Amino acid sequence: MEPRRPSESTSALTRWMGIEDANTAGYVHGGVIMRLCDEVAGIAAIRHCGMRVVTAGMDRMTFLDPVHIGQLVTVRATVNAAWRTSMEVGVRVESEHVRTREIAHTSTAYLTMVALDENGRPTRVPPLAPETAEEHHREQEAQLRRNNRLAEREAILHGRGVRP
Numbered sequence: 001m002e003p004r005r006p007s008e009s010t011s012a013l014t015r016w017m018g019i020e021d022a023n024t025a026g027y028v029h030g031g032v033i034m035r036l037c038d039e040v041a042g043i044a045a046i047r048h049c050g051m052r053v054v055t056a057g058m059d060r061m062t063f064l065d066p067v068h069i070g071q072l073v074t075v076r077a078t079v080n081a082a083w084r085t086s087m088e089v090g091v092r093v094e095s096e097h098v099r100t101r102e103i104a105h106t107s108t109a110y111l112t113m114v115a116l117d118e119n120g121r122p123t124r125v126p127p128l129a130p131e132t133a134e135e136h137h138r139e140q141e142a143q144l145r146r147n148n149r150l151a152e153r154e155a156i157l158h159g160r161g162v163r164p
């Protein structure tokens, strides 16, 4: 399989937040932002592997600042790392005040997407070919998150007396 550069699958979506996106406090509901993250991560992953993908997990989702109704939200996704059948996609969320043009970084999320074949089974994905120093750095950090995830899973199974 031909390696693919992160820049070949980088994806972005912009949405205008309306009343239907509000929580009871009057800000944008966190679930709306999570859904957008999942959507854009899926697009980046599909562009990387050229196959159907499913979300296997969301490793982390930070909410640094509330998003207000009437603001634009832009979600940008990049494939940080690709393993056998799974990929880590990093998503950066920014809000934009349309009149002042003030932009704020409001969330970061890391999602694991798995490629599926026509029978719905996990299938191999192309390797990632990071080019820039930042892309190499992101790949190393993704590997660290994966190692931690697998170590945690093993420790929990061990604690329950289950063999992984």
Ligand SMILES: CC(C)(COP(=O)(O)OP(=O)(O)OC[C@H]1O[C@@H](n2cnc3c(N)ncnc32)[C@H](O)[C@@H]1OP(=O)(O)O)[C@@H](O)C(=O)NCCC(=O)NCCS
Residues within 6 Å of the ligand: 053, 054, 055, 056, 057, 083, 084, 085, 086, 087, 112, 114, 122
């Ligand atoms: C994700 C899924 C396909 C994995 O199936 P599985 O039988 O566990 O397959 P495998 O054990 O072969 O694992 C496949 C890959 O998924 C990864 N994976 C499985 N569970 C994971 C989890 N909870 N978090 C992160 N990665 C996970 C494995 O590490 C493996 O990656 P690798 O091949 O790159 O090493 C399956 O659990 C599934 O279909 N889940 C439901 C997905 C879904 O409905 N998502 C929401 C809607 S899109």
